[in-house]
Amino acid sequence: MHYCGDYRTSYEKDMEILQTPVTKAFVAAFFLFLLAWPFVVKSEFLWITMQILIAVIGAVGLNILTGFTGQISLGQGAFLGVGAYTSAYITAKMGLSFWIGVPAAGVVTALAGMIFGIPSLRLKGLYLAIATLASQFILEWIFLRWEPVTGGSFGIVVPRPSIGGFAFDTDRSYYYIVLVIAAVMVLFAANLMRTRTGRAFMAVRDHYISAEIMGINLFKYRILSFAVSSFYAGVAGALYGHSLRYVSSEQFNIGVSIVYLAMIIIGGLGSILGSIYGAVFMILLPKLLTVVTTQLGTSFPGIAELAIALEQGIFGAIIILFLIFEPDGLAHRWKMIKAYWKLYPFSY
Amino acid sequence: MKRFLQIAVAVTCTLFLLSGVALAAGTIKVGHLADLTGPTGDVGKPYAEGVQAYKDYVNAHGGINGKTIDMQMFDYAYNKDKAINQYKKYKEDKVVAIEGWGTGDTEALTGFVSADKVPYISASYSAHLTDPKKAPYNFFCAADYTTALRAGLLYLKENWKEKRAPKIVFIYPNVPYGIAPIKGGKEYAKELGYEILNDENVDLKAIEANSQMLSVKNKKADFGWIGGTTGSTAVILKDARKLGLSTRFFSNIWGIDESTPKLADGAEEGALVMAGSTTYGAKVPGMKLLEQITRNKPQPTPFIRGYVSMMVLVEALKRADKATKGNITGQSVKDALETFRDFDTGGLTPGKITYTSTDHRPFMAVNIIQMVKGKLVVKKTMVLPRKAEWLGL
Numbered sequence: 240m241h242y243c244g245d246y247r248t249s250y251e252k253d254m255e256i257l258q259t260p261v262t263k264a265f266v267a268a269f270f271l272f273l274l275a276w277p278f279v280v281k282s283e284f285l286w287i288t289m290q291i292l293i294a295v296i297g298a299v300g301l302n303i304l305t306g307f308t309g310q311i312s313l314g315q316g317a318f319l320g321v322g323a324y325t326s327a328y329i330t331a332k333m334g335l336s337f338w339i340g341v342p343a344a345g346v347v348t349a350l351a352g353m354i355f356g357i358p359s360l361r362l363k364g365l366y367l368a369i370a371t372l373a374s375q376f377i378l379e380w381i382f383l384r385w386e387p388v389t390g391g392s393f394g395i396v397v398p399r400p401s402i403g404g405f406a407f408d409t410d411r412s413y414y415y416i417v418l419v420i421a422a423v424m425v426l427f428a429a430n431l432m433r434t435r436t437g438r439a440f441m442a443v444r445d446h447y448i449s450a451e452i453m454g455i456n457l458f459k460y461r462i463l464s465f466a467v468s469s470f471y472a473g474v475a476g477a478l479y480g481h482s483l484r485y486v487s488s489e490q491f492n493i494g495v496s497i498v499y500l501a502m503i504i505i506g507g508l509g510s511i512l513g514s515i516y517g518a519v520f521m522i523l524l525p526k527l528l529t530v531v532t533t534q535l536g537t538s539f540p541g542i543a544e545l546a547i548a549l550e551q552g553i554f555g556a557i558i559i560l561f562l563i564f565e566p567d568g569l570a571h572r573w574k575m576i577k578a579y580w581k582l583y584p585f586s587y
Numbered sequence: 588m589k590r591f592l593q594i595a596v597a598v599t600c601t602l603f604l605l606s607g608v609a610l611a612a613g614t615i616k617v618g619h620l621a622d623l624t625g626p627t628g629d630v631g632k633p634y635a636e637g638v639q640a641y642k643d644y645v646n647a648h649g650g651i652n653g654k655t656i657d658m659q660m661f662d663y664a665y666n667k668d669k670a671i672n673q674y675k676k677y678k679e680d681k682v683v684a685i686e687g688w689g690t691g692d693t694e695a696l697t698g699f700v701s702a703d704k705v706p707y708i709s710a711s712y713s714a715h716l717t718d719p720k721k722a723p724y725n726f727f728c729a730a731d732y733t734t735a736l737r738a739g740l741l742y743l744k745e746n747w748k749e750k751r752a753p754k755i756v757f758i759y760p761n762v763p764y765g766i767a768p769i770k771g772g773k774e775y776a777k778e779l780g781y782e783i784l785n786d787e788n789v790d791l792k793a794i795e796a797n798s799q800m801l802s803v804k805n806k807k808a809d810f811g812w813i814g815g816t817t818g819s820t821a822v823i824l825k826d827a828r829k830l831g832l833s834t835r836f837f838s839n840i841w842g843i844d845e846s847t848p849k850l851a852d853g854a855e856e857g858a859l860v861m862a863g864s865t866t867y868g869a870k871v872p873g874m875k876l877l878e879q880i881t882r883n884k885p886q887p888t889p890f891i892r893g894y895v896s897m898m899v900l901v902e903a904l905k906r907a908d909k910a911t912k913g914n915i916t917g918q919s920v921k922d923a924l925e926t927f928r929d930f931d932t933g934g935l936t937p938g939k940i941t942y943t944s945t946d947h948r949p950f951m952a953v954n955i956i957q958m959v960k961g962k963l964v965v966k967k968t969m970v971l972p973r974k975a976e977w978l979g980l
Contacts, residue, residue, distance in 0.1 A: 383763065383766060525668070
């Protein structure tokens with residue numbers, strides 16, 4: 240969407256990720272802010288920020304698959320688990336470094352994604368959703384039962400990373416690793432969408448028959464999309480496992496998959512920025528609700544229990560209201576707000 | 588006059604600061620994660636109340652060597668993200684130990700508590716947690732799930748009169764909590780000469796178990812192990828009665844409690860539960876104080892277990908406070924817990940509590956409780972040997 244007076248004279252200009260000097264400055268400032276963040280906040284909020292960054296990686300991955308390629312996946316939670324277990328196995332059981340574990344987690348998960356993506360050749364929409372749901376259950380079962388590798392019902396205790404003698408033992412130091420990886424992966428995804436591959440993904444999404452007629456190999460691009468998306472999930476899962484220092488099967492259930500799907504729907508399907516907004520929204524909202532309900536509980540002790548019990552209900556209601564009033568997601572709403580102020584007071 | 592005022596202010600400030608320091612030295616911070624409103628709230632609430640009741644009693648009667656325990660309860664509603672967020676807050680407050688609750692929070696925090704050196708006492712009785720090599724900062728105050736299962740197997744075998752091998756079926760949900768004791772339990776069942784039938788899976792949220800019970804009936808199982816919670820156990824018992832099964836059921840610590848007669852509607856008659864505590868009103872020395880604290884209002888077994896877990900923590904805090912001369916830390920509380928040798932809970936638990944640096948199994952005893960006409964009746968206290976090869980399995 241472009242507004243009146245906002246025009247470009249070359250394709251390069253049109254394809255830029257950060258289109259104006261103001262945006263560039265803003266993003267740079269935001270990154271600096273994120274760098275300074277651990278020195279500002281309490282450890283609880285640092286932990287939440289770290290979880291948001293990890294969720295951003297996973298959500299961007301899912302958005303590549305669902306938002307850009309149009310393949311619904313209900314298996315993101317299990318793919319996170321594949322990554323977490325791979326890295327846990329490599330670091331805790333084989334004794335190799337975190338720096339091998341995380342990329343390996345990405346690669347192994349990408350392979351798993353490619354295998355479970357095969358049905359996408361024949362199945363679309365809801366049918367594919369059910370097929371990926373099966374992958375969720377199969378993988379969960381494997382996590383629980385393949386004891387020599389996954390530790391079975393106990394799981395695996397995993398270490399935090401280290402370089403030379405320096406261990407990233409505290410949340411603060413580990414946060415920077417997560418931040419850098421998240422930034423690189425988001426940037427990669429944003430760029431991927433400007434390439435031939437990215438355009439092929441979108442063509443497959445918009446009209447797969449037309450795409451095929453144009454010479455796009457549907458099988459290749461669908462599987463590729465599953466691979467890229469699962470790679471992101473794998474890295475996110477590995478980072479999550481190391482952040483928690485512990486990996487167990489219950490951390491990667493169907494609920495996680497649904498939360499990720501909700502992230503990209505609320506944030507905006509087919510938008511990298513939307514994935515980020517969605518991740519922030521879905522992780523911060525429960526926390527905010529907790530703050531509100533505990534506050535209510537202390538002010539009115541009589542309704543304390545009710546307020547906590549209502550939390551889930553309110554959470555659901557907010558999401559429904561959101562989808563009714565902003566079906567295109569937070570990314571779209573943000574664009575509208577920007578446009579409003581740009582054109583103020585002469586909007587049309 | 589102005590000068591006098593300045594001095595007065597300075598003196599007051601100094602006094603205030605000093606008193607502040609004195610106040611800070613007069614408390615010991617402990618965390619408490621509970622589930623009051625979440626999916627396990629029905630048992631989580633009495634457990635948490637037991638913990639708090641003993642703390643209030645101790646604070647009112649001299650505290651920890653004169654210091655009060657500052658223990659704020661947090662209801663995490665069985666949501667592990669909430670538990671972790673709260674843990675981070677506790678860590679900032681420098682708590683020296685945490686009273687936890689179930690599998691959800693315990694699993695989510697196992698990695699953290701061992702890295703941050705904060706002892707974590709909870710009611711997740713998975714045998715893995717008794718192995719300090721795997722979980723050095725986890726403790727609990729009941730026999731682990733596998734030990735409880737072994738005790739049940741031994742009890743039933745001892746009372747088995749027929750010549751043929753008894754047939755047993757394991758019924759459990761396909762979650763870590765259900766699976767944890769199965770491997771160790773089966774090995775022991777084989778050792779005792781049971782014939783092991785194919786497993787049945789009944790989900791924790793199951794509302795019927797017809798097909799599974801039909802299969803149990805066809806297999807002609809003599810005994811059935813139920814590794815679920817009160818809801819799913821009641822469902823199993825009811826459907827077993829409906830199909831006319833003669834199988835005798837025994838459940839793990841969370842399967843049957845005071846709420847079962849209401850849930851199972853009479854189908855629980857004769858069923859056994861491997862309990863980690865005695866029942867309210869039992870004739871044991873420790874019950875007197877408990878009755879006094881609860882003003883003779885009967886409490887369910889989870890309350891007693893919560894009460895005991897705080898009793899253990901209080902003793903550890905006292906020992907740690909003495910050993911460190913008041914500079915109590917998480918490490919010192921763990922060390923203090925590991926000095927426990929036959930710590931007497933006044934008969935509230937089936938055994939006396941011992942923790943060592945290589946073995947966190949509190950005791951190897953289990954109270955076999957039977958449902959008789961809607962009442963929990965302690966049949967026998969089974970004591971197993973503390974075998975090294977059973978640790979963590």
